[in-house]
Every structure is written in C-alpha cells, then in structure tokens.
Amino acid sequence: MSAALQAAPALARPSLVPARSFPGAPLRAGTRASPLALAQTRRVLAALGVAPGEAQPVPMQTSGDAEQRRRLADLGGKGLFAKEIHEALLDGRVAFAVHSLKDLETELPPGLVIAAVLPRADARDALVLAPGCPPEERRGPLPGLPSGARIGTASARRMAQLRHLRPDLRFGLLRGNVQTRLRRLEEGDHAATVLAMAGLQRLELEARAARPLSTMEMLPAAGQGIIAVTARAGDSATRARLAGIDHSPTHLAARAERAVLAALDGSCRTPIGAHASLTPDGALHLEALVAREDGSFLLRRALRGAPADAERLGAALGASLRADSPADLFA
Numbered sequence: 313m314s315a316a317l318q319a320a321p322a323l324a325r326p327s328l329v330p331a332r333s334f335p336g337a338p339l340r341a342g343t344r345a346s347p348l349a350l351a352q353t354r355r356v357l358a359a360l361g362v363a364p365g366e367a368q369p370v371p372m373q374t375s376g377d378a379e380q381r382r383r384l385a386d387l388g389g390k391g392l393f394a395k396e397i398h399e400a401l402l403d404g405r406v407a408f409a410v411h412s413l414k415d416l417e418t419e420l421p422p423g424l425v426i427a428a429v430l431p432r433a434d435a436r437d438a439l440v441l442a443p444g445c446p447p448e449e450r451r452g453p454l455p456g457l458p459s460g461a462r463i464g465t466a467s468a469r470r471m472a473q474l475r476h477l478r479p480d481l482r483f484g485l486l487r488g489n490v491q492t493r494l495r496r497l498e499e500g501d502h503a504a505t506v507l508a509m510a511g512l513q514r515l516e517l518e519a520r521a522a523r524p525l526s527t528m529e530m531l532p533a534a535g536q537g538i539i540a541v542t543a544r545a546g547d548s549a550t551r552a553r554l555a556g557i558d559h560s561p562t563h564l565a566a567r568a569e570r571a572v573l574a575a576l577d578g579s580c581r582t583p584i585g586a587h588a589s590l591t592p593d594g595a596l597h598l599e600a601l602v603a604r605e606d607g608s609f610l611l612r613r614a615l616r617g618a619p620a621d622a623e624r625l626g627a628a629l630g631a632s633l634r635a636d637s638p639a640d641l642f643a
C-alpha cells in the first residue's frame with residue numbers, strides 16, 4: 313500500500329473532519345444502517361441527482377438498533393433511532409440525514425429542520441401472513457385473517473386497531489428490521505404481522521403482502537410512507553439544495569399529521585394514527601384516531617380544510633380527540 317493510501321484513514325476520521333469544512337469533499341448523508349434506511353438514502357441521493365462519488369451514505373448504529381428484544385416503550389421511544397444521527401448532523405459530521413418520517417420525533421432538537429420530504433409512497437399498512445397460513449374465508453372485519461390467529465407486532469397502534477376490530481386475535485412481540493420480522497414469521501412463531509407497504513416496496517418485498525389494509529381497517533402512523541431529510545437550520549446552502557427535491561403536497565400532509573401528534577402529546581405507547589390526503593377538489597382531508605392498546609377504546613375523527621391550514625387542522629383534530637378521550641392515555 314502506498315504512503316498516500318495509508319495516510320487516508322486519518323483524514324477520513326469523521327469526528328475530526330466536519331463535512332462543512334471541505335467544500336469539495338463528498339456530501340455526507342447520515343442514515344441508519346438497516347437495508348430499508350440505506351434504500352431510502354439511495355432514493356434521496358438519486359432525487360438530488362448527485363454524480364457518482366459526489367455523495368456518500370454514512371451508516372450509523374443507533375441506540376434503537378442496538379436493542380432488538382425489548383419493546384421501544386421500555387426504552388424511551390422514537391427518539392432512540394435518531395439521536396446519534398441528530399448529533400452527527402449538529403456536529404457537522406454529516407451534511408444532512410435521511411429518516412423515515414414516522415420514526416422521527418415530533419419536536420426535533422433545536423437547530424435541526426426537515427429540509428425536504430420525497431413524494432409519499434403507499435401510506436397503508438399491509439397484512440403479511442406466515443408462509444403456512446393460508447388466508448381464511450371469513451365474513452366480517454379484516455377478512456383473510458384466520459380466527460384466533462396469533463399476530464406478531466411491536467406496534468401499539470397496530471395492535472389496538474386489530475384488537476378493536478377482532479377480539480379473537482392474540483398477540484406476541486415481533487420487532488427488528490423488516491427482514492428480521494419476515495424471517496421470524498417464517499420460523500413459525502406468529503400467524504401474521506402488519507408491515508408498512510412503503511417499506512416492503514422499497515425493499516422489493518411487496519410480494520410478501522397478502523393484501524394492503526385499507527385506511528378504514530388500519531389508519532397508518534403519522535408520516536408513514538414519507539422519507540424525510542433533516543439538515544442544520546443554519547446551513548442555507550444545503551437547505552437550498554434540499555428544497556429543490558421537496559414535494560410540497562407530501563410536506564403539507566406531513567405537517568397536518570405531525571400537528572395531530574403534537575396536540576395529542578401521547579406517550580410513545582399511546583396508539584395514535586393520522587393520515588392526510590389531498591382531495592380531487594384541492595382540499596386537505598385529515599383522519600386521526602386515538603385508542604387504548606387493548607382495543608377497548610378507539611376514537612376516530614376526520615376534518616377537512618384548506619391545505620394552507622394543514623397545521624391548524626392537525627392541531628384542531630388532535631385537540632378534539634384529546635378532549636373526548638380518557639385522560640390516562642396522555643399521562
């Protein structure tokens with residue numbers, strides 16, 4: 313190895329070399345290291361139209377990734393998957409970072425902003441059956457899901473909605489990245505699970521979905537199907553570049569859905585769903601729900617208004633749900 317190559321690792325040490333101090337260096341894009349996160353980062357880089365070598369994904373292990381068995385609730389929730397990435401961004405070790413919007417806490421750390429979102433993919437959840445579990449012919453809610461089936465999930469939102477419609481179902485904990493969950497389904501621990509259509513599609517695994525669940529059957533999480541790019545609030549050059557790929561209809565939906573979360577201020581285990589869409593006549597239609605994890609309580613409401621009022625609509629719908637829900641859901 314030449315002396316020049318041997319010298320390279322020292323120069324590349326991320327903690328010593330803030331991206332912003334080397335204008336000609338590759339754009340560093342922070343991301344989790346999961347296959348889904350990397351696929352999403354490639355989409356952002358493709359949208360930016362960067363030349364080969366002009367940008368570089370920087371995969372990072374997060375506290376959330378390190379913990380595979382316990383429920384997120386026991387650990388402190390959403391922020392876990394983003395904390396290290398936010399720190400890298402604030403420190404200048406990466407120029408921007410790519411996230412699944414639904415995993416991003418409602419209030420970002422001071423100094424960070426959502427600089428762009430990509431056009432939303434399918435926001436729905438999908439029913440995924442274990443290989444040996446043929447869809448059952450049955451009448452009533454959630455057709456195709458066998459009576460008494462054991463569902464694997466770690467999502468309070470999915471569990472609450474399934475239980476509310478189908479008290480016969482049983483539940484077990486199933487977490488990990490998408491591939492891990494599919495593998496554990498094959499191992500026979502669970503009859504079925506529910507995964508986001510968007511994640512399955514981005515991993516080219518949508519053939520594993522028995523069918524998408526309608527938003528009436530299963531209201532998605534706020535931000536589901538949306539890839540978000542964070543940047544430093546004060547980095548106007550990066551923000552301007554990211555603004556070029558921002559999809560404004562998706563950004564409006566994101567604002568409305570996240571305003572619901574902010575108004576509800578639930579714990580990370582409170583089952584909450586929120587989904588906004590633009591109607592053909594140009595209005596913003598917002599649906600949201602709050603539930604109890606055991607499905608014994610579920611309140612769902614919708615509101616319609618002008619897209620420019622996205623945040624106010626979300627706040628109003630969140631406040632209305634909160635006013636009519638048991639107070640202990642928001643402890």
Ligand SMILES: NCc1[nH]cc(CCC(=O)O)c1CC(=O)O
Pocket residue numbers: 412413414415490506507508509510511512535536537538539
């Ligand atoms: N919590 C994990 C997570 N975060 C984002 C997605 C899917 C992609 C998306 O919603 O944009 C998934 C997997 C899943 O819920 O099935």
